[in-house]
Amino acid sequence: MRLPTLRRTRSAEPGTITGTARLDRRTKRLVGRLRPGDVAVIDHVDLDRVAADSLVAVGVTAVLNAKPSISGRYPNLGPEVLVKAGIPLVDDLGESVFQALREGETVRIDGNTLFVNGEPIAHGTRQDTDTVAKAMADAREGLSVQLEAFAANTMEYLKQERDLLLDGVGVPDVETTIAGRHCLIVVRGYEYKDDLDVLRPYIREFKPVLIGVDGGADALVEAGYTPDMIIGDMDSVTDDVLRCGAEVIVHAYPDGRAPGLARVHQLGLSALTFPAAATSEDVAMLLADEKGATLIVAVGTHNNLIEFLDKGRGGMASTFLTRLKVGGKVVDAKGVSRLYRQSISGSSLLLLVLSALSAMASAVAVSTVGKAYLGVLSEWWNNLVFQLGQLFS
Incomplete structure (x- = not known):
């Protein structure tokens, strides 16, 4: 007989944690179901900072990873975020954890062992400040290999998307008027909430076209705005936000396949597709540039090499080239909240x-x-x- 699900409780025994398990192999999809005190069970090799920030913001009591959170390929930032926030992280539990656990089941974590109904079902590696620091130091030693791979991916993307980058081939005709206006592109990335808050006077004065990239559309709604456009593969934007009246552009694979289109149609909405090998945030920038935006203000996007590598995807090479293409128009809002914060005593x-x-x-x-x-x-x-x-x- 399975135990009833419980909200988060901490045992009096040091290092022991009890909570309700929530499982998903896509971390950003899981975040939408998590509640404070839940135990997040993920399948995320090289956990990046954006994913870790979202787990911390939800208030999970622990994170269980079927894969190594730091594989050693490059110094990814996610595990450090979790341990600094005091959230226990148990790594490398193995694929079997997804077969042994069920959604909503009560689990107990004792050291590096996962228990269900008093029975141990998986053993992993309990991470702390020292183990994460050592793994990060080891990963930095192999950074040159990742730089070479990044350069190779960049050249491959340039060959594949030459026509899109140089001539705008494949950019769909949209109904939203962009020519001659500013565009504010929001990605649920680093410091996006703080930067959106600081940008309120700018948004009020210039009334830019508001473009949400997947979960970035939810970020706009949470900040009190209504997106003009939603662009992405539709895997992290909520149904309510999709129904807000924004024009929907589904990011498709280069061969035209668009898995996210089915979800949009199920909601009774129409959408355009934008086939490209680029990331969704790059697609948004290329569209804004091609349609005549005079300025592109980017919130939460990736804009430096550390962030490209932290994302851990070969596709981030497209972001490097996209920045070269539209760089004269792009203003990064990232970190502006740390540089300037409007306040009245x-x-x-x-x-x-x-x-x-x-x-x-x-x-x-x-x-x-x-x-x-x-x-x-x-x-x-x-x-x-x-x-x-x-x-x-």
């Missing part, structure tokens, strides 16, 4: 209010109409005081 706000009230009082006191109103108000107050005095005398 409480004392400054109080002083502003008092100054405004003082100015209003002075204006009323010197004007003829103001004097008449003050006389009426004074007479009303005197009558009120007199009546109260009569009442209690």
Whole structure:
């Protein structure tokens, strides 16, 4: 008999954690189902920072990975994020963990061992600050190999998508008016929430075309905006956001296959497809550039070599070339929240209010109409005081 599912509890025994298991081989898809206190069971070799940040934001009590979170190919940033946040990470549990566990089942983690119904079902490697630091140091030694692979992938992509990069061949005709306007492209990447918050005055003044890349569309809605366009393979955007009225562009494989299109049609929505070997964020930038955007403001996108490698995909080579293609128009908002944060102290706000009230009082006191109103108000107050005095005398 299986135990009933429970919310997160911590045993009095050090290192022992109990919680409800949620499983998915796609980490970004799993995040949408997780709740605070859940145990996330993933299948994510070389866990990247974006995925780790999303797990921390949800408030999981532990992360169980069927694969090594650091394989040694390159120094990926995700495991460090988890251990710094105090979230236990058990690695390399093996493929069998997905067969042995069921969604919503209560699990117990004791050291590096996973228990269900009191029975051990898998053993892994419990990561901590020291083990992650050592694995990262070892991975940096092999970084030159990854740089060579990245360069080779870049050349391969250039050959494959030459016509798209140089002449815009394959970019679909969209209904949204982009020519002559700014475009704000939002990806659920590093510091996207803080940067979106800082960009509020810019969005209010310039009213850019709001383009959400997959889960970036949800990020726009969460910030209080309605996307004009949603671009991506539709694996992390929610149904409600897809129905918000935005124009939908499904990122397809170069051969035209678009798995995400079926989901859009099931929701009763129409969509265009954009076949390309590039990533979805690159597709969004290429579309904005080809349709005549005067400026592209990027939030949460990848813009340096460390981030390209951290993503751990050969396709990130397309981002490098896309940046070369549209670089003159792109402004990266990443990190702007750390450079500048608009704030008004409480004392400054109080002083502003008092100054405004003082100015209003002075204006009323010197004007003829103001004097008449003050006389009426004074007479009303005197009558009120007199009546109260009569009442209690």
